[in-house]
Amino acid sequence: MAAPAHFDVHQSGTVANIGPQSPMYDTLLRRHPKDGQTIIPDLAWKWEISPDGKKYTFYLRKGVKFHDGADFTAEDVKATYERIARPPKGVVIPRTPLFATVGEIVVVDPHRIEFRMTEPRPKAYMLGAFASGWNIIVRKKTLEEHQGNLRQVMNYPGTGPFKHVSRKDKEIWVMERNPAYWNKGLPYVDRLEVYHMFPFSPELGSSFLSGKVDYARLLDPVSWRKAKEMPGVTAAAFNQSVIQAFWTNMEKNKALANPKVRRAIHLAMDRHALVEVVKDTAPMQVGGFVYPFHEMSTPRAELEKKLGYQKDVTPAVQEARRLMKEAGYGNGIKGLDFVVRDIATFKLWAVAIQAMLKEHINIETNLRVVQTSVWFDEAQAGNFDLAISAIVSTLMDPSDIFSAWYGKDGPQNYSRWTNPGFHDLAHQIEREVDDNRRKAMVRKAEDMLEQDPPLIPVAYEQIYDAWYNRVRGQNPSTYFGIYDVVRWDTVWMAQT
Structure with a gap:
């Protein structure tokens, strides 16, 4: 694992934190280590879900102690999840959208806690959120002592093994x-x-x-x-829960705010070549805006017939040039600041993407390589035109992607992208419990993202x-x- 840039697991989106730190912490629920799928008890020894799906009650283990000897109680769970669901000023937590419908978190007694929802969500979605390895339970006292920010606190007490x-x-x-x-x-x-x-x-x-x-x-x-x-x-x-992509700063750059320009950039990418570029560096696969291996997304064989995913990029490049001309940028765009994470894959890709943009649609970029921690600071601050990195989802569920990656003001929506039609549809998908209806809606959402890209997909990691x-x-x-x-x-x- 790479060394972490800070120590706040909740604020992180990288294995550099969760890899070395997770063994020291527990979660409310967990995925069974034998299959990585089945949800089993952890600090909560049992749970109940109300018939209307709007109340989750967790019964907590007694006699659990933090590493500093303090007793674990429901107050620690409340403090942890209040912070995740409603982070204090200056704290950004990628998992916050998972708990968007959590209204009240109520301590019933020292070993029982209720999460009262404003509206129901599919049970698998919510239980998966509570079982996420990211959502470690930390002491209420620890959070209070550090004003809700643990970035510089290396060894805060957990209850873990x-x-x-x-x-x-x-x-x-x-x-x-x-x-x-x-x-x-x-x-x-x-x-x-x-x-x-x-x-x-x-x-x-x-x-x-x-x-x-x-x-x-x-x-x-x-x-x-x-x-x-x-x-x-x-x-x-x-398969890994990560998309490799680059973002286009819609607030800073007028040209990049134009959906036609962003679709042109999307179509100018030779994704099969990008996978090939890093074949000896990292294992990757072609994909679009949703995991290519997810049952609700467009199947790979069907996806690779679409513009932007074909092995022969000629038709896609022709359409990209037409879109640039239609948007008023037929002569291209010059001097874009392209911020690149100082990791081998991103540096290799950035050079290839730079060449594709120049050759296919006459967009000229200046590469600026920065350390990982600097990249995230620049992305959050909007100090870029284009920026390449990777982002994670917590769940293998389109609703998690649609809120965390593409949601209005989502924590990983670095392009500052908004599309009211998409956001409305995403909200419907979150609430839909019928799988077939949900699948049809996800496909419709994919089509919307193709026409108005919130980011430019590069590849999906294995x-x-x-x-x-x-x-x-x-x-x-x-x-x-x-x-x-x-x-x-x-x-x-x-x-x-």
Whole structure:
């Protein structure tokens, strides 16, 4: 995992936080580590949902203690979720839209809490939100002491299976077994060492191949293929809850506020070539505005017949040039500030995208490479014309994407994009409980996004993991993404 730019898991959207920090915390509910899908109890030992779907009651475990010895109560859950649902000024939490319908959070007694909704949501959506690995429970006192902002607080107490021992910046985070953990018998291992290495980096690959680490997450394709051939090693590939994309600043740049210009930029991308550009750096796949592997999105075979996704880009480029001319930019656009995260994939893509924009629709850009933490600051502040990065969703559900990525004032809507028709449709999709009707509405939403892009999709990431067979109890092949099963409490080491 890369080293985190700050320590506030709730405010984060990167594995650099959730990877090393999650073993020290628990959540209300969790995904079962065996399949990464089934929702099971965690700090809440049971829950009830009212018949109208507007009240969720959680019964909390008794006798649970934070690492500093303090008792865990419903007040900590309330403080945690009040912050997630309604962040204080200056705090941005990507999961806030998941709880948009949470009205009141009521402490009934020290071990029972109610979430009262203003309107119902599909049960799987809400339970998935409560089970998200991002939504760790922290102490009310901790939040009060730091005015609701934990970015600079490295070791705030959790209730999780591991406790902080030491951390060396940009190198390693060391944790030890929590002897007072409420889930008796867990964790199985006494010590956990998480090394900070960039995803898909040669350093990570060589560390695994040489046997210096037991388990590697986010291997580059070359190292992963070598690991797959090694005796005594298991390799797994699975889909990730991330879109790779670039944003167009509609507030700063008049041309980019024009939907025709943005669709032209969208059509000017040769996505198959972009996947090829990084094939030895990171595993990627072509996709549009919704996960290409989601049952409600346009199937891949159908998608690749559409302009912008075909292997032969000639028809798409012709349409892009027509749109630019129609929008009044037939001669192109000059001097766009293109902010690029200092990560290998984004730097490779930025050069390729720069060339595609120039060749296909005469848009000229100046690349500006910045560190990851700086990128997010620039994106939030609107200091860019184009900006390339990756963003995550919490759930494999279109409603999560439509609110967090594309929602009006959504925390990851860096383009400052608004489309009242789309926002109305997205709100209907959130409330619809019939899957067939919902699917038809999602397809309609996809069509709207194609014509008025809130971002420009580049690719969708896959995850390559590998581990030596002495590591037992972890097989992510059925997981979706790397943000829910992250605690390592059910993993053990076989004696060799």
